[in-house]
Amino acid sequence: MHRTGGQLITDVLVQQGVDRIFGVPGESFLAVLDALVDTAQIEFIATKHEGAASFMADADGKLTGRPGIVLVTRGPGASNAYAGVHVAYQDSTPLIMMVGLIGRADEEREAFQEFDLKAIFGTQTKWTAVINDASRIPELLTRAFQVAVSGRPGPVVIGLPEDMLRDVVEAKTLPARVRPVQASPAASQVSEIATVLSKAKTPLVIVGGETWDEQSCDDLAKFASMWHLPVACSFRSQDRLSALHASYVGDAGLGINPALAKRIRDADVLLVLGARLGDCTTSGYTLLDVPVAQQKVLHVHPDANEIGRVYAPELGICSGMKQALQALVELDAPQVTETWVEWAQVARDDYLKWSTPNKTSHGPVNLAAVMEYLNENLPDDAILTNGAGNYTVWVHRFYKHRRYRTQVAPTSGTMGYGLPAAIAASLRHPDRLSICFAGDGCFQMTLQELATAQQFGARVIVILVNNGMYGTIRMHQEKTYPGRVSGTDIVNPDFGKLAEAYGIFTSKVEKTDQFSAAFDAVVASGKSGIIEVITDPEDLTPRFSLSELRASAK
Template sequence: MAGERLNAAEAACELLAAAGVRRCYTVPGESFLGLLLALADDPRIEVVSTRHESGAAFMADAEARLTGGIAVALASRAPGSSNLAIGVQTAHEDGTPLLAILGQVPVGRIGSGALQEIDLAAFYAPITKWAVTARTSAELPALLARALRVAREGRPGPVAVAVPEDLWQGVAGPLDARGVQPRQASAADPSALDAAAAALAAARQPVMIAGGGAAHAREQLVALAERAGLGVLTAFRRQNVFPDAHPNCIGQLVIATPPQLLAPALEADLLLLAGTRLDDLTGQQGRLPQTGQRVLSIGPDSALPPDAEGLGEDVAETLQALLDRLPDRTSGRDWSDAHGAYHAAAQPPPSAGDGAGVDPARAVAALHRAIGGAAIVTNDAGNFSAFLHRHWRFEPGGALLAPANGAMGYAVPAAVAAKLADPAARVVAVVGDGGALMTGQELETAVRCGADILVVVFQNGLYGTIAMHEARAAGRVEPATEIGLPDFGRWATALGAHGWTVRTESQLEAALQAAQAMPGPALVAVRTDPDLIAPGVRLAELLASPPSRGER
């Protein structure tokens, strides 16, 4: 379209395509109708209509994390943009490059209290890297190009551009598709790399923590771990970035990491952070780093512990630079005990028979046998997820998409996006019954879009995490944590998918096999034992113990 005068919507399509965008997720709205019509005429970009804006944002986050590119979510004025915000905040916490394009009231009505008007740039500023409101059609291409660039520069993250509805048909300003490309990541200082390599070689017990920023640098992660003799932990909900079966893999940092798995990190004399920050959970509520531990950091994150030594921004490139500076030999450090402890923790307990419900640990094991570790797994918040993280082990090709901010409702929409982005992959959403009825209606989106996903609902009739906290703190469980036990199997059928509800372990294997054999999306609801509230924790025992804070 060189030399043509484009309207703002057409220019936006050109910029999105130049940035590699292949899908926009949305609940359509009249405040960005001009963009919707332009996208409908552009064969390069698919518009995926979702059932709620939170689902649209979660889908965009999941696609961007899976592909390593930028994804786009569209939302209308105040109601739609407010619904979208949970997924944008998730992307902010996760460091996911996401562009939110938000409809706004006509430019002449801004500030007048028009219907559905709020200051979207101000609303989105705390949960994005940059948020702006366009004021003219001419400036919109430059704003979008900057947004696409900013989202991917440094530590990736979401950006938001609010566009008054009457700007889309106006004449766009100059279009420079090259402007969407982020600046090149800064390289590490050679002397800093020399010092870091020397520190790795001299360390008594060096441990690497690998996070989402290293998801596309697995080859370099493995090579450096082997050559430098690093024990490797993965950051919270980033389990798949390093091979579970590798002898240097010593675990993952989760909520309440078992002491035997956390001990190597606490005892390390050097921590190497690769593509991660030490946030509250990866940092184990401030226990990492320990006093006296030397901390090296690879990646663009600036939120580092005091005295941490930042190396290059490009994770793969910096890992390779360290490799090139280390002796060409494998370290003699032996991580077999720690690796063995990690895999021992993954073993489910023996079957207790068909009692009050299925043991969640055994449900995870059955799912792993049915699906295999090479699947793309999505999950969201809830105590059910602790069983998944402890008992699931990834194989080559497997991936985990899970929100570090603990947002409920992520799993089902994320699975839909993962299947659309990688149609050949086997994709399973693992979700609690609380989260399933927040965004599970996106199962209809999966049916409509031909995304053959498997949804497994862990159904115990509780907001389990809160019930556990109540039991510990007050010695009782309040009625607000109790939820109903709907027949999710029939609900899935009503949405056009295949559905099963499993009440005993003896029914589980057959239901999972049947779900895999059927064409189209499928859901298996597993009625789990509500007493098994977390790995190794029974609700009845918590209720029988004195309250932890003495309130009662």
């Protein structure tokens, strides 16, 4: 049997279990679009911007553990999609981006939209390649799946010259669906973890990263209970352990609880499972000394190259989280000391105090009270997404995740991510509530994707926090140049009319007690909706007001 390059692409995608592609149609891959006409197993989600397509693919990869797929054209299309590749790289998300390229005969002429794929993406992917021979599509595209899901997951970018996609070649047997390759800890390494922990007085666990699943999260919960260990989640990895679990002590990220930051500094042993120990998790590399920490660091990570990158560990173990937790949960727990038990209990008490919504705000809307309502009324499996901005501090501090994969957010701090991610979440799990948190600046980067949600039947609820400024940058501005505002004000459209134009539910909240009725109404409507929450610019974070920050900076 003979197949075109475009048909081989869809053949391999079906073989690898792909059911959805995100992208903006382009002339450079018309042969793939044509093949999709006869491929009922795959739905092409035509987004309104390539950046949003790559965000959706990243979110889909997070939710499934399989590569999210994005298909874009050369030059400007691929450049627009770069943001999602960067997110996937820093977040360790499996993602494959296929890029239609110019014809092979026109290379090195600066032909229409020609660009150097490997030069642009080479430093932000696990692998970047161009398939110049259609007969090698099964080999190289299958390899892309293997690379994306194995070890530390991440993005792969594959270039597809448009004339190659039209070539007709003999179809060969397709490789089987790939399975992730993950290392397992040696028995001696697990035994050493047990030995070091058993001698500790003030141990603490930090968890995060990828290669988790529900079973590994369950094993973490059991391991933490058996050993009476306090567990902190790294930045935007708060769904690895239920916030209701007695061992959960908060998130080590931006806006960290000062008590937790001190506890990380004071720990004598840090067991790090999957987290990269990047600057957000270590408060700008200040919670541990570089390169040799005062704490004994036991670092378990799926990528051997990540171990010792910044902090030289007492023990480094290359392992996937499923394999590591399966081994750890089988360890016999020691007879822990009274000091250890008290240490863990106080850490939990500190978290409960920190996460109890405060009642103070400078305006008529208190975001902490909004989060309290959502804690009490959202189902455990509701998926919360967000982009970047100070509004996220309220979500991370006060919302209590109870199940794995209910938090989908970029550790790379990317604005505009929340809405596309919520759309991908709704398409993947149409039976679950998909809640997007966005600031007014964040939302306007990708709000056009409301049309995508409507076209493809996604149902999302946007909680739009509107304070009329780029709040995070204003915060940094006031710290460094108090009272000298430049570039951080926003003049917003009428979001209600905008929602109506897209044919979705809309409501405005100007007082805290209006939120419950607005939220219940959008849920009851069965539609997507925007709940615009007007907040006071003074409320920069739950801890700092604008005027207080300005005064302290003088």
